[in-house]
Amino acid sequence: xxxxxxxxxxxxxxxxxxxxxxxxxxxxxxxxxxxxxxxxxxxxxxxxxxxxxxxxxxxxxxxxxxxxxxxxxxxxxxxxxxxxxxxxxxxxxxxxxxxxxxxxxxxxxxxxxxxxxxxxxxxxxxxxxxxxxxxxxxxxxxxxxxxxxxxxxxxxxxxxxxxxxxxxxxxxxxxxxxxxxxxxxxxxxxxxxxxxxxxxxxxxxxxxxxxxxxxxxxxxxxxxxxxxxxxxxxxxxxxxxxxxxxxxxxxxxxxxxxxxxxxxxxxxxxxxxxxxxxxxxxxxxxxxxxxxxxxxxxxxxxxxxxxxxxxxxxxxxxxxxxxxxxxxxxxxxxxxxxxxxxxxxxxxxxxxxxxxxxxxxxxxxxxxxxxxxxxxxxxxxxxxxxxxxxxxxxxxxxxxxxxxxxxxxxxxxxxxxxxxxxxxxxxxxxxxxxxxxxxxxxxxxxxxxxxxxxxxxxxxxxxxxxxxxxxxxxxxxxxxxxxxxxxxxxxxxxxxxxxxxxxxxxxxxxxxxxxxxxxxxxxxxxxxxxxxxxxxxxxxxxxxxxxxxxxxxxxxxxxxxxxxxxxxxxxxxxxxxxxxxxxxxxxxxxxxxxxxxxxxxxxxxxxxxxxxxxxxxxxxxxxxxxxxxxxxxxxxxxxxxxxxxxxxxxxxxxxxxxxxxxxxxxxxxxxxxxxxxxxxxxxxxxxxxxxxxxxxxxxxxxxxxxxxxxxxxxxxxxxxxxxxxxxxxxxxxxxxxxxxxxxxxxxxxxxxxxx
Numbered sequence: 001x002x003x004x005x006x007x008x009x010x011x012x013x014x015x016x017x018x019x020x021x022x023x024x025x026x027x028x029x030x031x032x033x034x035x036x037x038x039x040x041x042x043x044x045x046x047x048x049x050x051x052x053x054x055x056x057x058x059x060x061x062x063x064x065x066x067x068x069x070x071x072x073x074x075x076x077x078x079x080x081x082x083x084x085x086x087x088x089x090x091x092x093x094x095x096x097x098x099x100x101x102x103x104x105x106x107x108x109x110x111x112x113x114x115x116x117x118x119x120x121x122x123x124x125x126x127x128x129x130x131x132x133x134x135x136x137x138x139x140x141x142x143x144x145x146x147x148x149x150x151x152x153x154x155x156x157x158x159x160x161x162x163x164x165x166x167x168x169x170x171x172x173x174x175x176x177x178x179x180x181x182x183x184x185x186x187x188x189x190x191x192x193x194x195x196x197x198x199x200x201x202x203x204x205x206x207x208x209x210x211x212x213x214x215x216x217x218x219x220x221x222x223x224x225x226x227x228x229x230x231x232x233x234x235x236x237x238x239x240x241x242x243x244x245x246x247x248x249x250x251x252x253x254x255x256x257x258x259x260x261x262x263x264x265x266x267x268x269x270x271x272x273x274x275x276x277x278x279x280x281x282x283x284x285x286x287x288x289x290x291x292x293x294x295x296x297x298x299x300x301x302x303x304x305x306x307x308x309x310x311x312x313x314x315x316x317x318x319x320x321x322x323x324x325x326x327x328x329x330x331x332x333x334x335x336x337x338x339x340x341x342x343x344x345x346x347x348x349x350x351x352x353x354x355x356x357x358x359x360x361x362x363x364x365x366x367x368x369x370x371x372x373x374x375x376x377x378x379x380x381x382x383x384x385x386x387x388x389x390x391x392x393x394x395x396x397x398x399x400x401x402x403x404x405x406x407x408x409x410x411x412x413x414x415x416x417x418x419x420x421x422x423x424x425x426x427x428x429x430x431x432x433x434x435x436x437x438x439x440x441x442x443x444x445x446x447x448x449x450x451x452x453x454x455x456x457x458x459x460x461x462x463x464x465x466x467x468x469x470x471x472x473x474x475x476x477x478x479x480x481x482x483x484x485x486x487x488x489x490x491x492x493x494x495x496x497x498x499x500x501x502x503x504x505x506x507x508x509x510x511x512x513x514x515x516x517x518x519x520x521x522x523x524x525x526x527x528x529x530x531x532x533x534x535x536x537x538x539x540x541x542x543x544x545x546x547x548x549x550x551x552x553x554x555x556x557x558x559x560x561x562x563x564x565x566x567x568x569x570x571x572x573x574x575x576x577x578x579x580x581x582x583x584x585x586x587x588x589x590x591x592x593x594x595x596x597x598x599x600x601x602x603x604x605x606x607x608x609x610x611x612x613x614x615x616x617x618x619x620x621x622x623x624x625x626x627x628x629x630x631x632x633x634x635x636x637x638x639x640x641x642x643x644x645x646x647x648x649x650x651x652x653x654x655x656x657x658x659x660x661x662x663x664x665x666x667x668x669x670x671x672x673x674x675x676x677x678x679x680x681x682x683x684x685x686x687x688x689x690x691x692x693x694x695x696x697x698x699x700x701x702x703x704x705x706x707x708x709x710x711x712x713x714x715x716x717x718x719x720x721x722x723x724x725x726x727x728x729x730x731x732x733x734x735x736x737x738x739x740x741x742x743x744x745x746x747x748x749x750x751x752x753x754x755x
Contacts, residue, residue: 414689650744
């Protein structure tokens, strides 16, 4: 039983390590391969309205030391209500993405087909992004309808495309590819948006941003750079991979602690046999090698079991498919196998280290005293019979206190396991919470509406009047975003400055508070780091050739606008490069959000409306689902490992205490009464471990979540209160430990044999 438990422990930890490493390698490999095949841009600038391409050509010609190539892709903006799949509009099926119709890019930023080559469609065909193919179960040969101004055109799905720039679910724009003739036909009825893309020479990102800003080129839309595109593309799978690797490390630590207990116990039990071997001439190396061979064999069996587990676990974590990962399949498999073998070899290495204690065993001492551990001169204190505490509890407590080191190790193991099970659940629950969006640069509201610069004149004012007079609207706030230059000590960076009332729909600030009056400014953490400023300091903002000085009142995490943004109550003069107007709207109780958004969209076609809950669901939904899968695996692994550890440890302990248990049987104790001692011991350790794990989860959780989010603009945030599954994960793991202890106590010494 002990060998089987140890083999399973090593196999589970090794398989988890292999699956996590395989997911990470596959994610990185697939992302790099996608960006290489698509020749992804290093800088992207969206632009709405008239565009003079000659200024871009001139800029590229005069900055050949920065710009390697550039192109302008014209995209048609398609409303969700105008896209029909399987007889239903995208809006009716809760679609929240901005839809763009494009033709294949001419020189780079290609949209790739399943074979990794730029897709080409014929007249009457359409290539759909992978996000929509998965969400709507679209396959080659299905039909998609585009209905514009009452004219319905039917397209046949020719391909599913991979888009390096807009493919991830976190990007709320999606590109569909149509033929040039179909595009020209639709362009007569749909508004056009320009996607300006640049390929840069190596390490020219900062110089390009500075030169582009100084040249005053078109910049009234969102801007992102290549590093951010790569990060977003790898985020979902990368988050799952990092979480899985952390789980495997904790599992491996538990396995090593368990192995340490097991080896030391075995040495103590086999001390007499070891003494005999030493006495008849075996060297300590030969004795150690003999014992180590057994652990090496168990490690080898664990590798075989882990190999059976790692492939399905890896496929489950990756959702069974990673886009364009085939080119890295062999590399990922090799690295995964290496991780499995290495994780299985570590326990053997620890056993070899522990077996060096054999040299301390004196043959004479081992033959005269059955034990190699240091003998303590202090005898256990006699039990008091006058206390009103059951004798079983007192014997259990004595067992734990006399072997304090082992008890502490077991408590730490349970704490690790509880945190291992609870932390992924709480992180997933926090990301899925409705108000999580407030920690990412977006205020909590029922609806958000955008009126982009270049839309119909007066569209923003008309929407504002409509919202003010609408009885279904409880409250709303309007802010206007401008492109401004944030002047740091040695660097100037373009940021999107949101100007208006920031108090109605507040954010969760990492430090400080929202700006309350003129001359005050809040910055995103990435913008503040780039400018080298902090809360309480001042910074200069350049807008439309006028410079203003602001005092920084707060910092917040932001994943919008490339993670670099600011918020102010006022921009002196009200001038600058306008980007868009944002309306945050709360509805009265009982008003249907989807119906209201659709009605407003019909009345104000120049504005786009988004239900925030649906937006969060559709952008973070895939990430949350993958995290849920990883969390369930971690939970199951932690419970199984605790069951095995306590069954293994309990069996070893029962073997070591066999003479004492027989004595209790002779004194009249029944088998059930003996089991209560093991039950109380396991319960005490599991309870203390549960408390330790809960403390670790609450203290480490914000840091773990923040470390993951900080790489793309987020940061540390408090975990939401546990509910549902999160409430029972820790107790279930602790209960598994108690069950393991009970299983180990099932076998008790027979009274007949002793008699």
